[in-house]
Amino acid sequence: MSRWPSAILAVVLLLVALPSAQAVQPDEVLDDPALEARAREISQNLRCLVCQNQSIDDSNAELARDLRIIVRQRLVAGDSNDEVFQFVVDRYGDYVLLTPPLRGTTFALWFGPLIILLIAGGALLLAARRRRSGATAGGLTAEEQARLSELLHEEPPKK
Numbered sequence: 001m002s003r004w005p006s007a008i009l010a011v012v013l014l015l016v017a018l019p020s021a022q023a024v025q026p027d028e029v030l031d032d033p034a035l036e037a038r039a040r041e042i043s044q045n046l047r048c049l050v051c052q053n054q055s056i057d058d059s060n061a062e063l064a065r066d067l068r069i070i071v072r073q074r075l076v077a078g079d080s081n082d083e084v085f086q087f088v089v090d091r092y093g094d095y096v097l098l099t100p101p102l103r104g105t106t107f108a109l110w111f112g113p114l115i116i117l118l119i120a121g122g123a124l125l126l127a128a129r130r131r132r133s134g135a136t137a138g139g140l141t142a143e144e145q146a147r148l149s150e151l152l153h154e155e156p157p158k159k
Helices: 004-023 033-043 062-076 081-092 104-136 142-153
Strands: none
Touching (some): 033 062
């Protein structure tokens, strides 16, 4: 039995884990383990506005670092988790949350991809039906058939 699959899996897992392990810098970590755990929990639920599909906890972007520092400063100042979230949302809007609340202003964030997928699927279905109906209804009228026969049986012009 070969050891390659398990070695490849170990390397892939290591590479996947590396970026998130490097995001939070040592100078950002709080001395109080309880506050640091709260900061990490909050940071994992805030979107990096530069990367957009990463949490600020996983992102190496400067803005993500600034947001991590703000989160820690607010916690040290005595804010609750909800107050920290509210502070960040007041400053950057609902988009900064990885799971924004369902509101009229966040409707596009929640349903936009589904709507785009449905529109694209409908367009593909419509195009397939048009192509199929065009191929089956492609018979020539009697006049067109007569003209085609006439053109095919004519002698080429002589030079």
